[in-house]
Amino acid sequence: MNGHRRPVRLDRPPLDLWVVPILEDNYAYALTRSGRAWVVDPGAARPVISLLREQRLILDGVLITHHHGDHTAGLADLIRAFPAPVHGPADPRLPVVVEEVRPGHPLRVLDLDLVGLSTPGHAVPHLAFWLPEPKVLFTGDLLFAGGCGRVIEGSYLEMFASLESLRPLPDDAWVLPGHDYTEDNLRFAASLEPGHPEVARRLRWAAQRTRTGEVTVPSTLRTERATNPFLRVHDPAFRTACGLADLEPAQAFEALRRRKDRFG
Numbered sequence: 332m333n334g335h336r337r338p339v340r341l342d343r344p345p346l347d348l349w350v351v352p353i354l355e356d357n358y359a360y361a362l363t364r365s366g367r368a369w370v371v372d373p374g375a376a377r378p379v380i381s382l383l384r385e386q387r388l389i390l391d392g393v394l395i396t397h398h399h400g401d402h403t404a405g406l407a408d409l410i411r412a413f414p415a416p417v418h419g420p421a422d423p424r425l426p427v428v429v430e431e432v433r434p435g436h437p438l439r440v441l442d443l444d445l446v447g448l449s450t451p452g453h454a455v456p457h458l459a460f461w462l463p464e465p466k467v468l469f470t471g472d473l474l475f476a477g478g479c480g481r482v483i484e485g486s487y488l489e490m491f492a493s494l495e496s497l498r499p500l501p502d503d504a505w506v507l508p509g510h511d512y513t514e515d516n517l518r519f520a521a522s523l524e525p526g527h528p529e530v531a532r533r534l535r536w537a538a539q540r541t542r543t544g545e546v547t548v549p550s551t552l553r554t555e556r557a558t559n560p561f562l563r564v565h566d567p568a569f570r571t572a573c574g575l576a577d578l579e580p581a582q583a584f585e586a587l588r589r590r591k592d593r594f595g
């Protein structure tokens with residue numbers, strides 16, 4: 332259970348990135364530099380407030396990927412304890428007033444540029460956040476390690492296009508998703524291609540980490556492009572392995588996403 336797990340610090344110069352396990356299987360994050368912090372998707376307040384206090388950090392801002400409660404329920408308590416502006420999508424369902432992140436208008440975050448990417452599908456609107464330096468991508472419920480979010484509010488085509496919009500980003504970008512569904516996602520991936528060595532290896536790794544209560548992030552776009560079924564629908568050999576040889580990539584994406592919804 333995530334609520335008992337401690338935050339984990341990752342080194343990504345010039346930032347420190349804190350992975351904050353919250354709720355059942357969510358990840359919130361804190362980006363920190365020189366005693367200042369930004370928080371991403373505080374679905375619970377207490378673990379984030381504890382981290383900020385323990386590390387003696389000043390909160391400069393909060394980023395929200397989408398309106399779902401498991402990404403926003405800690406917002407009000409967090410900014411009561413640490414008053415700071417909140418940036419996110421223009422969505423009246425958000426529990427506090429936010430400054431809209433507009434794609435194409437980078438935000439200054441800890442003296443770095445942060446770009447909001449419009450990525451609707453799981454929710455509409457939904458944002459991902461891209462830091463070109465030091466190549467970090469916060470994907471919310473768009474892209475997970477080994478999988479992708481359910482298509483709840485948008486269309487399958489929208490979700491597919493949102494995943495496609497990540498294609499220009501570099502292979503060595505870190506992927507920091509909103510949930511730890513890694514083991515389950517990779518079980519699905521392995522069921523599609525039982526003989527795929529990299530998928531099998533990654534599944535063993537994720538299962539071991541999950542057993543010992545360790546986080547399964549960060550991932551990289553390179554790893555996702557090699558092992559995540561939802562990023563591989565352009566590969567005809569992969570579509571054939573899935574029994575989807577006759578479908579175009581966008582249709583194959585929808586078929587796989589629907590199959591995953593029914594998967595164990």
Ligand SMILES: [Zn+2]
Binds near residue numbers: 397399453454472
């Ligand atoms: Zn969500």
